[in-house]
Amino acid sequence: MLLTGKRAIVTGGSRGIGRAISVELARQGCDVVINYHSRADEAQTRDTAISETIAEITALGRRAIPLEGDIALKRTALELVELARAELGGVDILASNAGICPFHSFLDMPAEALETTIGVNLTGAFYICQAAANAMKDQGTGGAIVATSSISALVGGAMQTHYTPTKAGVHSLMQSAAIALGPYGIRCNSVMPGAIATDINRDDWSDPQKRAYLDGRIPLGRFGQPEDVAKVVAFLASDMAGYVTGAALLVDGGLYVNLQ
Numbered sequence: 001m002l003l004t005g006k007r008a009i010v011t012g013g014s015r016g017i018g019r020a021i022s023v024e025l026a027r028q029g030c031d032v033v034i035n036y037h038s039r040a041d042e043a044q045t046r047d048t049a050i051s052e053t054i055a056e057i058t059a060l061g062r063r064a065i066p067l068e069g070d071i072a073l074k075r076t077a078l079e080l081v082e083l084a085r086a087e088l089g090g091v092d093i094l095a096s097n098a099g100i101c102p103f104h105s106f107l108d109m110p111a112e113a114l115e116t117t118i119g120v121n122l123t124g125a126f127y128i129c130q131a132a133a134n135a136m137k138d139q140g141t142g143g144a145i146v147a148t149s150s151i152s153a154l155v156g157g158a159m160q161t162h163y164t165p166t167k168a169g170v171h172s173l174m175q176s177a178a179i180a181l182g183p184y185g186i187r188c189n190s191v192m193p194g195a196i197a198t199d200i201n202r203d204d205w206s207d208p209q210k211r212a213y214l215d216g217r218i219p220l221g222r223f224g225q226p227e228d229v230a231k232v233v234a235f236l237a238s239d240m241a242g243y244v245t246g247a248a249l250l251v252d253g254g255l256y257v258n259l260q
């Protein structure tokens with residue numbers, strides 16, 4: 001195990017990549033505070049998702065402590081860190097992962113779609129990184145922050161003009177935070193997933209033509225699974241990456257480098 005006895009916070013941890021990160025961190029020895037958030041009309045789906053995640057972690061013999069809350073709000077970040085302190089005695093690892101991507105064309109982008117996407121993906125990442133870093137600094141034992149950026153930090157998407165800048169922003173946040181927090185022994189890195197099969201892109205990829213096109217562009221010949229990303233997050237959070245900070249790691253099956 002890479003992370004025996006560590007205490008972690010994972011945002012957006014009920015489904016998809018965040019769920020896989022929560023479970024992998026537990027498999028590697030962490031207890032985990034898990035943040036999630038759903039619209040009221042999705043309550044049943046949400047409750048099932050978080051319950052399944054908790055059950056999986058409990059079966060591994062680790063603790064899973066859920067906290068529902070909108071990560072765009074600073075209040076949620078402070079509550080998450082307070083919960084980790086109260087229940088686990090502190091926080092050693094943060095996986096800042098929560099994100100949304102409501103696909104929309106550029107020229108008629110509603111202000112609300114833009115502002116919500118920036119709020120959850122970038123402002124939310126800032127607040128939780130700041131709150132966790134303050135706790136790690138106070139503890140005096142260092143820590144590791146791994147943010148979920150994206151291949152979309154490096155390349156664009158016509159239906160993602162509100163989204164790709166947030167992922168570039170998360171990448172940049174980790175670079176600057178690595179400098180600010182290095183003196184406290186806190187490492188900050190990001191993962192850049194490529195095309196990973198989760199709910200976020202289910203509708204977009206229901207178009208068979210788009211799916212076939214993407215399929216053909218991935219040198220490793222398959223879409224990624226959430227677990228492909230989670231393993232890299234666990235590595236970056238661990239002492240195996242003890243001299244890695246300010247780095248970004250593509251987890252994309254080679255998609256980014258495949259020009260022709």
Ligand SMILES: NC(=O)C1=CN([C@@H]2O[C@H](COP(=O)(O)OP(=O)(O)OC[C@H]3O[C@@H](n4cnc5c(N)ncnc54)[C@H](OP(=O)(O)O)[C@@H]3O)[C@@H](O)[C@H]2O)C=CC1
Pocket residue numbers: 011012013014015016017018019035036037038039046049069070071072097098099100101120148149150151152192193194195196197198199200201
């Ligand atoms: N899938 C992909 O191809 C890629 C994904 N990414 C990034 O990976 C991250 C995870 O995405 P993915 O797993 O695919 O998406 P999913 O839609 O499967 O999961 C999103 C998670 O984020 C949570 N969430 C959504 N909004 C909020 C909010 N306001 N506050 C707190 N939690 C919230 C959801 O909680 P709930 O279940 O309660 O709704 C859920 O746990 C995102 O940052 C995304 O940008 C990056 C590159 C590629």
Ligand SMILES: C[C@H](O)[C@@H]1OC(=O)[C@H](O)[C@@H]1O
Pocket residue numbers: 101149150151152157167193194195196200201204
């Ligand atoms: C949601 C998209 O399918 C997914 O999100 C990303 O960040 C990737 O670049 C894909 O576009």
